[in-house]
Amino acid sequence: MLTSIPLIDLGGNVDPQSAAARASAAELHDALSTLGFAYIGGHTVSPATRAAAFAASRRFHESPLERKQSLAINAAHRGYMGMATSTIVTSSVAKVTKPNMSESLMLMHELPPDDPGLLAGLPMQGPNQWPTWLPDFKPAMEQYVREVDVLGRYIVRLIAISLGLPATSLDHHFDHPTTFLRALHYPPQPPQSALESDQMGSAPHTDYGIITLLAQDDSGGLQVRPRGGDWIEAPPIANTYVLNVGDMLARWTNGRFVSTPHRVINRSGGDRYSLPYFLDPSMDALIECLPTCTDAEHPPLYPPVPYGEYLMERLNKNYDYRRDTSKASA
């Protein structure tokens, strides 16, 4: 049983048929079925691309508040969320009463204007809101998403292998993926008071979807609570990702992989920036117990659910702007 988050070095590999992929998959299975978290090193995202994305996020968050607010988050879940506007009421980990001390710009998968889903008015489909006063922002983030997405899709294949499935057997669920890149900024919190006051950068929560690939800066402050254990630190390790299992992947694997609570308290004394990338399936992907995760002794624990249905329920509960929207239209 693992007690600290292991670092899995992919060795620059991207071939799911290689022996190296089988070795990574085995390590991944250990990590995701015990802690639900792993560091990923030896990946193919270029350090320059990643640094440019962090620089773009910093410049965005340093912009005047009125400019940021001009991109206020819209019904398609794209745009700016100001300080203290999301409260994780669905947390199974803690009774959360204070909103998060963070601000963020949510970017999602970009769609062409003639996308059939967008034209049909499906939820979560729409244009991103770009800070046009920062001309470098959009190209920097688009390049970052292109590269981190390659890593995410490789990890989906490693997960398939780790579960005894053909490497590409899950690919088709991600034909029209639902992706989120959240450019987060956490202001410094006072060193002592954070826990006493229940005020956190990010209150204890689990992620909704399939996998999260988190790039964090060198501030520290991310903590993880493994099953039956106490909070442990997930300190920054240069040029790695923190990979974790989301609730939908736990469900897909019939509970074999665990979606583990985590939180952020920024006690670094300075600003903290992070870039979580959430790679989720198509909205209509049916999340149904994977064939190798059930047998006579392990019947499916959950009924099948379309990913989109589950996602909308979670989002509508946790974001103030969506609650207000539903009140307005009720």
Ligand SMILES: O=C(O)CCC(=O)C(=O)O
């Ligand atoms: O900022 C971080 O390090 C973690 C963010 C996070 O957990 C999330 O956005 O789901």
Ligand SMILES: [Fe+2]
């Ligand atoms: Fe998270």
